[in-house]
Amino acid sequence: MIGSEMIRPEEARKRWRALEWAWTPGAGLRVVLQEIPRYRGRMHQWAWVVNRLAGLGTLLFLTLHILDTSLVYFAPTWYEHALALYRHPLFGLGELILVGCVLWHGLNGLRIAISDFRPHLWAAEIQARLILGTVIAFFALYIPAFVIMGNTILQKGILGR
Incomplete structure (x- = not known):
């Protein structure tokens, strides 16, 4: 090669x-x-690493979400403080990262699931093309979401409108 x-x-x-x-x-x-x-492992290795990081990022969000939602019952005033904190622009940046994590993890998981049902797709050359397709699909879906969410964060968060 x-x-x-x-x-x-x-x-x-x-x-x-x-x-x-x-x-x-x-x-x-x-x-x-x-x-x-x-x-x-090159591209295959980095797809695996990014998939694991995206999964861990999503898991971190879900854990924090469960914990802060439980504050409604146990400490309602803390819940109100948490909601006020989440309106900060840095948490908006975290939401942008979360959307990227969920999107990549889902698309790459779909690539893996399709490959599991078609064993001939596990050839290295085919996987390289499928990973490239996953990256293209990720950016095609993430860029519009990033622009829309980023605009909202800028307008409502940083600019205070």
């Missing part, structure tokens, strides 16, 4: 040994962060 480099088996074994050691419970975060970027 053009642009791919040859990795000798002993180099690969050394890297995997380092990764196995890095994922043990006593390993430091520094080792994990050093070894993961060395993996040569």
